[in-house]
Amino acid sequence: MLNPEHSACPVHADFDPLSPAFLADPFAVLDSLPRDTPVFYAPAIDYYVVTRYDDIEAVFLDHETYSAAPAQLPLVQLVPEAAQILLAGGHKPQPSMVSLDPPAHTRLRSPTARAFTPRRVAQMEPRIRATVHQLLDAIDPFAPFDLVSTLTFPLPATIIFSFVGIPARDWPQLKEWCGHRASLAWGRPTPGEQVQHAENMAAYRRYLRDLVATKAHARDDDFASALLVIHDEDPEALTHEEIASILYSLTFAGHETTNYLIGNVVRRLLEDPARWDAVVADPALIPGAVDETLRYDPSVPVWRRVTRRPVTLGGVDLPAGAKLFLWLAASGRDASVFPEPEAFDPRRANAAKTLAFGKGIHYCVGAALGRLEAQIALEALTHRFPQLRLVEGQDLSFHPNISFRGPQALWVRAAQDVSLS
Numbered sequence: 001m002l003n004p005e006h007s008a009c010p011v012h013a014d015f016d017p018l019s020p021a022f023l024a025d026p027f028a029v030l031d032s033l034p035r036d037t038p039v040f041y042a043p044a045i046d047y048y049v050v051t052r053y054d055d056i057e058a059v060f061l062d063h064e065t066y067s068a069a070p071a072q073l074p075l076v077q078l079v080p081e082a083a084q085i086l087l088a089g090g091h092k093p094q095p096s097m098v099s100l101d102p103p104a105h106t107r108l109r110s111p112t113a114r115a116f117t118p119r120r121v122a123q124m125e126p127r128i129r130a131t132v133h134q135l136l137d138a139i140d141p142f143a144p145f146d147l148v149s150t151l152t153f154p155l156p157a158t159i160i161f162s163f164v165g166i167p168a169r170d171w172p173q174l175k176e177w178c179g180h181r182a183s184l185a186w187g188r189p190t191p192g193e194q195v196q197h198a199e200n201m202a203a204y205r206r207y208l209r210d211l212v213a214t215k216a217h218a219r220d221d222d223f224a225s226a227l228l229v230i231h232d233e234d235p236e237a238l239t240h241e242e243i244a245s246i247l248y249s250l251t252f253a254g255h256e257t258t259n260y261l262i263g264n265v266v267r268r269l270l271e272d273p274a275r276w277d278a279v280v281a282d283p284a285l286i287p288g289a290v291d292e293t294l295r296y297d298p299s300v301p302v303w304r305r306v307t308r309r310p311v312t313l314g315g316v317d318l319p320a321g322a323k324l325f326l327w328l329a330a331s332g333r334d335a336s337v338f339p340e341p342e343a344f345d346p347r348r349a350n351a352a353k354t355l356a357f358g359k360g361i362h363y364c365v366g367a368a369l370g371r372l373e374a375q376i377a378l379e380a381l382t383h384r385f386p387q388l389r390l391v392e393g394q395d396l397s398f399h400p401n402i403s404f405r406g407p408q409a410l411w412v413r414a415a416q417d418v419s420l421s
């Protein structure tokens with residue numbers, strides 16, 4: 001554990017982002033913190049917590065000083081058995097693009113950007129619309145329903161897996177593997193759970209390597225095949241193993257992030273029905289409502305970095321090797337950038353300044369796709385269910401991890417006279 005004593009670093013011994021109180025309401029914890037400690041050390045996780053917009057932005061923009069290495073690092077020290085299973089399964093300590101620094105990062109990011117063309121994203125629009133309507137058609141509007149299991153969870157999974165080129169029969173398995181991945185890297189699993197998660201992740205990696213090998217001989221109009229075309233041009237510049245690693249990035253990053261984004265948008269609008277009614281009356285507010293949610297309650301509330309050299313951040317001297325917990329959700333409540341940050345306002349002029357997608361060389365590859373899915377989902381919901389309301393008295397629950405946040409279930413009713421039976 002790092003010893004922060006040599007610096008003038010404030011310490012908040014009670015800060016634990018996996019505590020029940022934090023998981024239930026991280027913004028209440030934020031409000032309870034002293035305003036004059038924008039960077040502090042949290043011994044419960046051995047991280048320095050960074051809360052201010054300008055400091056987080058500066059970290060994202062300086063990849064020479066701040067390495068992305070811990071982005072997917074398990075928060076807990078893994079037991080040797082779990083670590084061994086991961087290594088044997090080809091899962092390296094920096095397992096994919098988002099935790100690599102240049103030049104290794106560039107090797108993966110450049111072909112990803114080439115294959116992830118605006119044309120390919122635009123082509124997804126009719127598929128997103130069709131999938132949203134198909135999922136909503138299956139709902140009985142005369143009974144309360146859980147919006148997560150009916151729409152927000154299946155929609156992004158369907159979109160990203162079909163975009164990548166995963167056969168539909170394997171989608172349920174992929175979804176399960178993604179759950180193991182979230183718990184292992186961003187949660188606090190017991191030793192027994194770690195071994196189980198590691199076995200599943202080794203299987204997940206194996207599956208993607210096999211998929212690339214199969215697709216090499218049976219191309220389609222999908223993202224995996226587009227990467228194989230780039231491989232054909234120069235096999236040394238992008239190997240099959242690297243293609244599998246890129247697919248490992250996208251199959252996960254395109255899924256829970258967007259599930260939780262849509263859940264958070266609907267939750268925050270319905271929390272105050274006047275917000276919902278305003279969007280119903282004026283659908284032009286939809287893009288603003290999505291961006292405002294990304295500022296106010298982002299689905300990726302935390303991202304991580306580590307210092308490569310001693311540096312001063314937010315007035316605090318940090319040693320080399322200091323692990324940083326970049327609290328993106330706190331940056332969205334920074335009044336110096338977003339006036340009256342506690343007010344949820346779909347008309348906010350600068351909501352798109354949110355750091356919810358990161359910034360700099362790792363800026364989210366799927367930001368446009370994620371926004372598009374959320375906007376189309378909200379368009380369809382407000383059009384079909386203008387009187388949508390939250391079912392009263394429900395307690396929202398959140399998956400116990402630090403980086404992906406949205407309701408696990410969100411019970412709503414489409415008409416005024418239905419009740420939870």
Ligand code: HEM
Nearest residue numbers: 097098253254257258300357358359362363364365366370
């Ligand atoms: C909609 C909600 C989403 C949010 C809030 C989100 C957030 C983020 C964040 C915070 C990062 C790290 C940025 C950094 O380190 O500077 C990131 C990176 C990334 N995201 Fe997203 N993401 C979302 C959706 C998606 C989707 C739909 C995809 C896939 C199509 C995707 C693919 C990626 C990839 C591949 C990276 C790594 C980029 C790199 O390392 O160069 N994300 N995202």
